[in-house]
Amino acid sequence: MGFYEFFNLLKAPGTMNYDRAKPYNEKARGIPLPRKGSCSHCNLCTTVCPTKSIVSMSSEELSIDYGSCLQCGLCVDVCGENYLSNSGFLYAFSHHREELKLKFTLGTFTPKKYDVPxxxxxxxxxxxxxxxxxxxxxxxxxxxxxxxxxxxxxxxxxxxxxxxxxxxxxxxxxxxxxxxxxxxxxxxxxxxxxxxxxxxxxxxxxxxxxxxxxxxxxxxxxxxxxxxxxxxxxxxxxxxxxxxxxMGKFKFSFQNALFDFMFGKKND
Ligand code: SF4
Ligand code: SF4
CATH class of the missing domain: 3.40.50.12280 (Rossmann fold)
Incomplete structure (x- = not known):
């Protein structure tokens, strides 16, 4: 056995452990999310979004379709109020197209339950x-x-x-x-x-x-x-x-996981 083979034997495995993986990564851009605070309704985010994923924006409500969002961060870049942020949340997947469409009211939302088809x-x-x-x-x-x-x-x-x-x-x-x-x-x-x-x-x-x-x-x-x-x-x-x-290896709900991520009940 050569030096490098022996050295590699002593190293910790570099392969991901998916049972312990988190749905977010601080270093990633992830999906855009509203912060606490106020939006001035300048509509710059809706104008700049290449896929028109920010479906509606009013004084109290913000609707985003994460199934069409490219996670490009352009809306966050133009938001002068810093109301939108790159969250690092990455697990935007579901069995249901509708689950990826979210409406925030005053910065929060109520997760809906979706059955496994x-x-x-x-x-x-x-x-x-x-x-x-x-x-x-x-x-x-x-x-x-x-x-x-x-x-x-x-x-x-x-x-x-x-x-x-x-x-x-x-x-x-x-x-x-x-x-x-x-x-x-x-x-x-x-x-x-x-x-x-x-x-x-x-x-x-x-x-x-x-x-x-x-x-x-x-x-x-x-x-x-x-x-x-x-x-x-x-x-x-x-x-x-x-x-x-x-494959059913673990239970997951996009809306529940996102709610936990946003409001502190981390599911890791
Ligand atoms: S991250 Fe990009 S694609 Fe997604 S809502 Fe913002 S501007 Fe649109
Ligand atoms: S860019 Fe920011 S302040 Fe302007 S409408 Fe969008 S979220 Fe509100």
């Missing part, structure tokens, strides 16, 4: 113990999601260690992970890839463009996705944690 329950029976294989389909995206998914297989994020593998053919897959807004020419290939898979199977919208189109018009997915993962692109650890959520 039946198709997801069936998928969990198949994958909870043994994991799953996915075929990735780049549906008119910009390859940023694919870069992050590639990184999810390195030794830090270790997707295969979490029993989630990427396969070449949809015939060998249990799920389709698609990125991009599904341009006209990609609707059929995405549909064909999904049809090739045996049931139970899942469709995963990975990234803001896949959820809402982002700055583009959104095409039609083969079915209503079973999992929506926001971020442009989502980080590798967020993608893997969302896969673990899909």
């Amino acid at each position: 039946e198709n997801v329950l069936n998928f969990q029976k198949l994958t909870n113990k043994n994991g799953f294989n996915y075929r990735e389909v780049a549906a008119s995206g910009n390859n940023s999601v694919e870069c992050e998914l590639s990184a999810s297989f390195n030794y830090v994020f270790d997707s295969e260690g979490e029993q989630v593998k990427s396969v070449a053919s949809p015939k060998h897959a249990d799920a389709i992970v698609y990125s991009g807004p599904i341009g006209e020419n990609m609707e059929k290939p995405l549909n064909t890839a999904f049809e090739c898979m045996p049931s139970p199977k899942a469709l995963i919208a990975m990234g803001t463009e896949a959820i809402s189109g982002g700055v583009f018009q959104k095409g039609k997915p083969p079915i209503t996705p079973d999992l929506y993962v926001a971020g442009d692109p989502p980080r590798p650890d967020v993608a893997i944690q969302s896969f673990r959520f899909l």
